[in-house]
Amino acid sequence: MATLTDPPQQSFQLSQLIYDTRYRSTTIQVVAFILIMAGIWWLGNNVVTNLAARGKDFDFGFLGSRAGYDINQMLVEYSNDSTHARAALVGILNTLLVAFLGCIAATIIGVTAGVLRLSKNWIVGRLMTVYVEGFRNIPLLLWIIVIFAIMTEATPQPRDFRGEDAEASMILWDSVAITNRGIFMPAPQWGANSLLLVAIFLASIVGIFVYRSMARKKQEQTGAQSPVFLVGLALFFIPTLIAYFILGRPVTLNYPELGGFNFSGGLQLRNSFIALWFALSLYTGAFIAEIVRAGILAVNKGQTEASSALGMRPNRTMNLVVLPQALRVIIPPLISQYLNLTKNSSLAIAVGYMDVRATLGGITVNQTGRELEGMLLLGLFYLITSLVISGGMNLYNNSVKLQER
Amino acid sequence: MKKSVFLGTLAVAGVAAGFASAQTLAEVQERGALNCGVTTGLTGFAAPDANGEWQGFDVSICRAVAAAVLGDANAVEFVPTTGQTRFTALASGEIDLLARNTTWTFSRDVDLAFEFVGVNYYDGQGFMVPRELGVSSALELDGATVCIQTGTTTELNLADFFSSNNMSYEPVPIETNAEAQQQYLAGACDVYTTDASGLAATRATFEDPAAHVLLPEIISKEPLGPLVRHGDHEWGDIARWTLNALVAAEELGVTSANVGEIGGTTENPEIRRLLGTEGELGAMLGLDADWAARAIAAVGNYGEVFDGNIGESTPIGLARGLNAQWTDGGLLYSPPFR
Numbered sequence: 001m002a003t004l005t006d007p008p009q010q011s012f013q014l015s016q017l018i019y020d021t022r023y024r025s026t027t028i029q030v031v032a033f034i035l036i037m038a039g040i041w042w043l044g045n046n047v048v049t050n051l052a053a054r055g056k057d058f059d060f061g062f063l064g065s066r067a068g069y070d071i072n073q074m075l076v077e078y079s080n081d082s083t084h085a086r087a088a089l090v091g092i093l094n095t096l097l098v099a100f101l102g103c104i105a106a107t108i109i110g111v112t113a114g115v116l117r118l119s120k121n122w123i124v125g126r127l128m129t130v131y132v133e134g135f136r137n138i139p140l141l142l143w144i145i146v147i148f149a150i151m152t153e154a155t156p157q158p159r160d161f162r163g164e165d166a167e168a169s170m171i172l173w174d175s176v177a178i179t180n181r182g183i184f185m186p187a188p189q190w191g192a193n194s195l196l197l198v199a200i201f202l203a204s205i206v207g208i209f210v211y212r213s214m215a216r217k218k219q220e221q222t223g224a225q226s227p228v229f230l231v232g233l234a235l236f237f238i239p240t241l242i243a244y245f246i247l248g249r250p251v252t253l254n255y256p257e258l259g260g261f262n263f264s265g266g267l268q269l270r271n272s273f274i275a276l277w278f279a280l281s282l283y284t285g286a287f288i289a290e291i292v293r294a295g296i297l298a299v300n301k302g303q304t305e306a307s308s309a310l311g312m313r314p315n316r317t318m319n320l321v322v323l324p325q326a327l328r329v330i331i332p333p334l335i336s337q338y339l340n341l342t343k344n345s346s347l348a349i350a351v352g353y354m355d356v357r358a359t360l361g362g363i364t365v366n367q368t369g370r371e372l373e374g375m376l377l378l379g380l381f382y383l384i385t386s387l388v389i390s391g392g393m394n395l396y397n398n399s400v401k402l403q404e405r
Numbered sequence: 406m407k408k409s410v411f412l413g414t415l416a417v418a419g420v421a422a423g424f425a426s427a428q429t430l431a432e433v434q435e436r437g438a439l440n441c442g443v444t445t446g447l448t449g450f451a452a453p454d455a456n457g458e459w460q461g462f463d464v465s466i467c468r469a470v471a472a473a474v475l476g477d478a479n480a481v482e483f484v485p486t487t488g489q490t491r492f493t494a495l496a497s498g499e500i501d502l503l504a505r506n507t508t509w510t511f512s513r514d515v516d517l518a519f520e521f522v523g524v525n526y527y528d529g530q531g532f533m534v535p536r537e538l539g540v541s542s543a544l545e546l547d548g549a550t551v552c553i554q555t556g557t558t559t560e561l562n563l564a565d566f567f568s569s570n571n572m573s574y575e576p577v578p579i580e581t582n583a584e585a586q587q588q589y590l591a592g593a594c595d596v597y598t599t600d601a602s603g604l605a606a607t608r609a610t611f612e613d614p615a616a617h618v619l620l621p622e623i624i625s626k627e628p629l630g631p632l633v634r635h636g637d638h639e640w641g642d643i644a645r646w647t648l649n650a651l652v653a654a655e656e657l658g659v660t661s662a663n664v665g666e667i668g669g670t671t672e673n674p675e676i677r678r679l680l681g682t683e684g685e686l687g688a689m690l691g692l693d694a695d696w697a698a699r700a701i702a703a704v705g706n707y708g709e710v711f712d713g714n715i716g717e718s719t720p721i722g723l724a725r726g727l728n729a730q731w732t733d734g735g736l737l738y739s740p741p742f743r
Binding site for chain 2: 053068069070071072079080081152153157159180181259260261262264271349352354358362363366367368369371
């Protein structure tokens, strides 16, 4: 009679942690985790010891003390009596402004250049190739400095506009002055009732969208196309213009005037801002152009041929058939370009644009001697900004990607 | 990603803060060269000449210390620093001595944990404008655009000056003197402000210096001097007394020409102590007896350094003014070598 024996109880041996594939990966991860933690602890301890040895403490109290320096471009109230935290906020807003405008301009430039680079017109295609290769292969810093240098050296000084026979004159009916300190242009002055005017303008924009969706519905049902573009254009201008005159011209323009040393009044776009914005947009635009080109090439040629066979004109084919499909390929790398642009805006230091790198990470750190704290805050800001951009773009990506069921 | 950013920052900080002890002298001697922080280029104070040799008033301090410590005035590695990078460079140990017309202020001395070893130039902040602007006083500058080096005391003084006089201005922040000069000459700013000595030095390099005026107002005290890290008092003493030796040498009539024999021939005990033919002053510093004699022989006494680099016979043309010896009515006063 055969006795049934239990299978031999396998005893666990330490060597199994390395040689047994069931445990090996866990072992490696645990060891790596311990090493990393030890490394962090060692570095942290090092910082604390060395700071203590130098008689320095780790303290963010400097953010609350008086900054004492001035910033030339501020989107919120700021004076040299404000705190370092306020100065950092001014810098943050300046960074976000140039990054936001840069992303928009880079997208427009990039999509245009990307589409045109595929043009069958030899000259247009080659021109775009020159643009893309030129900007992609030369460091951004050089472009920023080149544009800045051109704007400073090749434009007249404000005092050249003075006198009877001035060397320079304002353009566009004496309203815009291009100087080596920036472009001075009329700024809107909001009078009484201007809120109503803005409301009407916003309402007419909503109207455009409503009309468009109505037109689309009508087209889907009956096949008849409505003049969407012309009606939209009319809606955009006419109601606001009529309201403008009925309300008694609530919005006037504040023209820049030469007084004292400089133009005053109006809106000043500083050279540093323009140079940074331009260079960032053109540089990132070149990368976006390549992404767009790749996206378009990724759409099967059969799609274009099919839409031609249906009698669609080439621009409609591009807008309605090719680009929507290309977007799925374009958007993920586009997110990286937006992140790059935002981070590259810290090159503002080259032209003295007062972004967060220049206020918090530059002057504040220098005047207070809090390098470690300042750089940690700066790193945190860029990290959060990047994550927000990336998160937002990923939401958009989810909405345009192929919907699978 | 979060972790790597954190790690990187800590690693940088760990390295940056890792040098703070009393061993700079030994390090310098072992290295055989002094790492000396200077400006990125300000004619007369610190700038490379046509042969790439650093020359200037601040450079002489570096050379004097190198001569005292290493016996060779050329054993200096010059590290160009900007207004923003200078303190980090010193704090991190990248340089042993910062001789870069840096203003001695309370917070830099106390909070940034540096040690100013003395004043080698008594300065004040001034303004330079093109002559054709027709401005004769800084009080007429309301609304002007001002070029200013960021991270400096001049930046703070400027803000205080304009707000206390109820005037407005537009700051154009820039990084280096060369950049400021280019912006100012291109007319991107109406006014350039920095220490008056720096203005004079900058103007001297212009094609037509006479077309630019320095306004009479001096809006601040700017005692400029070399500095070292806190915590290494032996090294601080060496830098301090090398500077004092140059000042004392002028007062005592010791020059680079006579330093060779005057120590043996003079009856003046202070000169003998200074030059190491009597007493043990060198040994107290941990150096040879003729440390000061080497420094003076290498660069000359304070007066020679001043006249040779920024004095009235140079294109920069600064008068001694406050920087004359106390015996001539100036502020220069070396504690006794005793």
